[in-house]
Amino acid sequence: MPKGIVDVAVDLGTSRTAIGISIPGRSENEVTVCTPNGSGHCRSAQLKTETAALLEAKHPHGLLAFGKTARERFIKDAQRDEDGGGCTGRRTTSGAPNMLFRFFKTELCKNSGYTSVDQPVATAEGGETLPLMTVMTAVLRHIKEDVLAHLSQRLEVDPTVADVNWVVTIPAIYDDFAKRFMRVSAHRAGIISAVDDASQLQLCLEPEAACLAVSIKEAPLLAKAGIKLMIVDCGGGTVDITTHSVESRRPLKLKELATPTGGEWGSVCVDSMFMVWLRKLFGATAFARVRTTWAFYSLMDYWEEAKTAFQGKEDEDVSLNMVDVVMELGFDKGKLAELVAAHNHDLEPTHHLTRMNHYIDLPSGLVRTFFAPTIDKIGNCLRSLRGKPLLRDLKYVFLVGGFSCCPLVQQAARAELDRGGCRVIDVDRRELAIVRGATIFASNQLAFSRIAKLTYGVKSTCIYDSSNAEHVKRRSSPPIWDSAGKEVIDAFSTHIKRGAYVPSDGTCTRRCYGPLRPNQTTVSFQILACHHTDIEFPDTDSTFPLGEVTVNLDMRASFEDRGIAAEFVFCESEFLLRCFRGTTGERVAEVEMSLVQEVQEM
Known part of the structure; x- marks a missing residue:
């Protein structure tokens, strides 16, 4: 359970970021929403800043700026380079440019089969790459230090990270690897002292x-x-x-x-379609020249406002002031007129551009094409959900x-x-x-009954049946016998099936396992997961191990009373395996394990 003196939620979104702060015991509505200091906004403003991080090119790639300030500094330094400012600008003393990272969180949505948290890569605006862990850790470290500095001014004492109940929001579509990744990055950023410490950091689905x-x-x-x-x-x-x-x-x-x-299917998908159109309008070479300039980002800021307000009406044109972009590219009005004419040449009239000096009007039909793929995907998903019997x-x-x-x-x-x-x-x-909501969540956890994504259990044994072809196929050589002289083979003992409800407290079925032989001093639990629902054997296709736990048996008890009961308790990206004496109920082991197959943290 949370134990800090203040609740802090970090809503680190793909495109926008905000921080929520609340003092436990106060009204649920007393949540201060702010942005990191120096991000380009008044920190007390009720809004978000851009999720943009400017990192040094030199190792260890320290964070130079975050938020809108990061983008502004990146463009300013790039312009200084272009104007002959030398290495005092965007380029460091090593000659390499500083790197601006935006939309880097999307890499964790790709479910690319990573087995190490250091494998995902983030790509900067200039095409440079760094491990995503480096970028995410730098951002979280910056936010941590900013929050603590802010709280030291607000509270009577200087807080430490342990005084804060931290919550980091994550998309609901994140898999267990992505959740684990966020915990490891928080650990490396110094927010938590141990990766699995749920008392210091909770992940909350957005x-x-x-x-x-x-x-x-x-x-x-x-x-x-x-x-x-x-x-x-x-x-x-x-x-x-x-x-x-x-x-x-x-x-x-x-x-x-x-x-x-x-x-x-977020708003950046619409932006991507708009930029594809811009690239086609100006040509690849010109677009690349203007891509990291004040003129381009100013145009994108204007597009952001137009995009948010666009209703899709037939006569609803979107007017863009292209004067800064045209001047940046050195184009005159005649060149802009040529580009508009070339654009309109092969298109139907409903997609034709019109020009007035440096203004270009985009017809509603054209603008709707920027939205269509994304809106269609959202609509299709909602339609499929609406058809489910439980949601009728x-x-x-x-x-x-x-x-x-x-x-x-x-x-x-x-x-x-x-x-x-x-x-x-x-x-x-x-x-x-x-x-x-995430700020309130820190000290007021919701009780959610969730649906298991996989089938979870342990490797056990069952009595061998010579008439069962599947048993014959899996018969051990030499055979394995239990204490009663019966032959046994390996089996999958299910604790929760895929699609079943995980109780709100995360605790699933407790099952008891006994030793096979009287001289056996330990019992080992190999934890397994599988994508199938009904599983009998541990070698079933798509079954994989999550870990193993060995527990000492009480040799003072009778053979029949030496059994160990095991239960699973599901958390965010990990679970607890709790083991108890079968007869007394005494807890003899509690081990945390990742839900992610073979994830390495280093």
């Missing part, structure tokens, strides 16, 4: 954080047990969707109705996250879900719902 914020803000809607709700968290990099039923209101207990789903009486859908402010996202959600007694609810200040 839509579940939003769910807590919504449950407070919209309490009257969720007053009755049995109400089914959906959280659609539309952020910069991902869209995460969770579905729950209310089991009780006080305390709030929710039951997961379907495995969290979603995808890389869905009552409320809450849209949260910055991208949910986009009218086209709202239209897609309503088109798929706002029917048959289901209402899509506009959440107040939806862009801050996650950070506010």
Whole structure:
């Protein structure tokens, strides 16, 4: 359980970041939302800053700036280089440019089969690469130091990391490897003293954080047990969707109705389509020249406002002021006119650009093509969820996250879900719902009954059956016998099946295992996981080991009383294996294990 004197939530999003701070014991609504100091915003402002990190090229690649300031410094230094400022600017004394990293969190959504937390790679704006762990650790270390400095001014004592109940938000679609990665990076950043210390750091799924914020803000809607709700968290990099039923209101207990789903369908996908169009309009060479300039980022800032407000109406053109980009490229009005004419040449009239001096008007039909792939994926996912039997009486859908402010996202959600007694609810200040909920989560954990993603169990034995072909195939040579003289073979003893509910406290079925022979002094538990539901044998396809625990037997007890009971307790990216004396219930072992296959931390 949390033990600090202050709750701090770090909502490190793909494109935007905010920090929430709360003093336990105060009102749930007393959450201060701020951005890291020096990020380019007033730290007390109720908004987020960019998730952008400027790192030194030289080892150990220290963080030079974060947030909007990082981008501004990167562009300023690049311009100084271009103007002949030499190594005092973007380039270091080693001659290598400093590196700007944005959208680096998306690498953890790719499920690339990593076995080491040092394998994922982050790519900078200039094409340079670093281990993602280096970037993430630098960012978390900066946030940690900034938070502690802020708290020292706010509290009567200078706090340490141990005085803080830390929460870091993560997308619901993160797999166990990504969750483990975040814990290791927090450990290397000095936020926690041990990777698995849940008393210092909790990982909170972003839509579940939003769910807590919504449950407070919209309490009257969720007053009755049995109400089914959906959280659609539309952020910069991902869209995460969770579905729950209310089991009780006080305390709030929710039951997961379907495995969290979603995808890389955030607002940056729309930006990527827009940039593909820009590259085609100006040409690859010109686009590369302007890509890291003030002019380009100014244009993207303007596009961000237009994108958020765009409703998709037939006559809703988007006007872009291209004067800075044109001047940066050295183009005159005639060149811009040529580019517009070339663009329109092979396109249908509904996609034709119009130009007035340095302004270009993009017709609604063209702008909708930037949104279409992303909006279609969101709509298809919502439609598939709506068709699930458990969700046919869905009552409320809450849209949260910055991208949910986009009218086209709202239209897609309503088109798929706002029917048959289901209402899509506009959440107040939806862009801050996650950070506010995560801050409250630090000392007020929700009770979630989750769905197991895999089947988990231990390697055990069963009585050999010579009439069973599967047994014959797995017969040991030489045979193995138990104390009663019966031949046994290896078996898979299931503790929880894939798709079954994990209780809200994470504790699953306890099973007792005895020794095979009277002279046996220990019993070993090999922990296994499998993608299949019904498993009999440990060599079943897609079964893999998670670890092994050996427990000493009480040789003073009778042979029949030497059994050891084992139970699994599921946490975030790890679980506990607890072992008890079968007759007395005395706990004799508790071991933490990663849920990730063969993950190496170094």
